[in-house]
Amino acid sequence: MKFAKMTSTVLASAAVLMMAAPSATFAATLNGGVDDNDGTALPQNDRTKMGISFGDNSHNANTGYLRLQMVPHVLDFGNHNLLDTAYPVFSANGQNDGKADNNRQASYADQSGATNLTATLNTKDSELAAVKGTAWATVVDKQVARTNADANNTAASGKWTLSVKADNGLAAVSTDGNRSTTDTIDDAHLSFNHTAYAQTADIFGLTGEGQDADWATSNKGTETATKIGQGAIAGSFKDNVGLTLNNQNKDVNIVTAEDGEGQGANVFGWTPSNIKLTMPTGAAVSNATYQANLTWTLASTAV
Structure with missing residues (x-):
């Protein structure tokens, strides 16, 4: 009797399982139909941007046939x-x-061990080999x-000067930027x-600015490309x-x-290493960040 009762229980359980099994389905949401998806039709897309950069890629807003395109934006004396x-x-x-034992951090602006902020030129242009790895100014x-x-x-090219001046002396700067x-x-x-000094006809390759993009393919640009080295500033x-x-x-x-x-x-x-800041005799300092500002000027000498 016990055996019969156990068998009956197992069979009943099997019957329940069979009744609960779902029926096969084949429908999903079709591609291409707004109504089918009750929203944006499938397939749907989105985008990811990724990148890596090297050096100082920023530039100013200057334009024109003759322009000051780049100067060192930061000189970092540590x-x-x-x-x-x-x-x-x-x-x-x-x-x-x-006095190497006096160096705490490579950067004056970030004392947590950040990289020195004096940017240097990265270039693949063989005409610019002489200035690769330098803090640079470009005309x-x-x-x-x-x-x-x-x-x-x-x-015609030429008839211009590039100069630099100090706007002020060194002064301690607060965390909100006040001198x-x-x-x-x-x-x-x-x-x-x-x-x-170096000169190149591949202006766009150096600057990456849209205003220079057509130079290499224009008649003037092609003419220049065949005359690299001619018209260089003669010392x-x-x-x-x-x-x-x-x-x-x-x-x-x-x-x-x-x-x-x-x-x-x-x-x-x-x-x-060839850009030097020499403190004056008798100078005294606090635990502070000292800054000064420079202005670079490109001017015509035409009269």
Whole structure:
């Protein structure tokens, strides 16, 4: 009797399972139908953007046949334990010259071990090999492409100068960017030593700006590409450029391009270790970040 009862229970359970099994279905939501999906039709798409960058890819808003396209945006002299008057020289790679044990961090702006912020040029252009790895300034000269030439504005390269000046001296800067009027260091000396120079016809390859995209395929661009090296600035730029950091607003000339010189992109560069900040004798510092500002100027010499 016990055996019969157990058998009956198992059979009953099997019957329940058979009754609960779902019937086969084949429908889903069809592609291509708004009504079928009660919304955006299938298939549906979305996008992902990914990227990686190297160096300083920013640029200013300047335009024109002749333009100042790039200057060093940040010169980073690092973060240090103290100012030792016996070792007053600092380099834009974040080092205190001659006193390595005084270096705390490579960057003045981020004291958590961040990379030094003095950007240097990355390039695959063999014509720019001399300035690769330098903090750089670029003057683009496309005056030969001028379509509105007249007696005063000619379709010829050159007749311009590039200069730099200090807007102010070093001053402690608060976390909200305000300059101190009392914690200041006047008359520190900034020098750009051993100026390197290179010229290229591949303007767009250097700048990446849309306004230069048609240069290489235009008649003027093709003409330039066959004359790389002609029209280069013939040594009329300074090997060493020095300025005093104060508010005297004295422009210091870096280069003068004569008539017929400078067609294409002209790049002037300095390795960060050759950009020097020398603190004045008697300078005293606080636990603070000190900043000064420079203005670079491209001007015509045409009269």
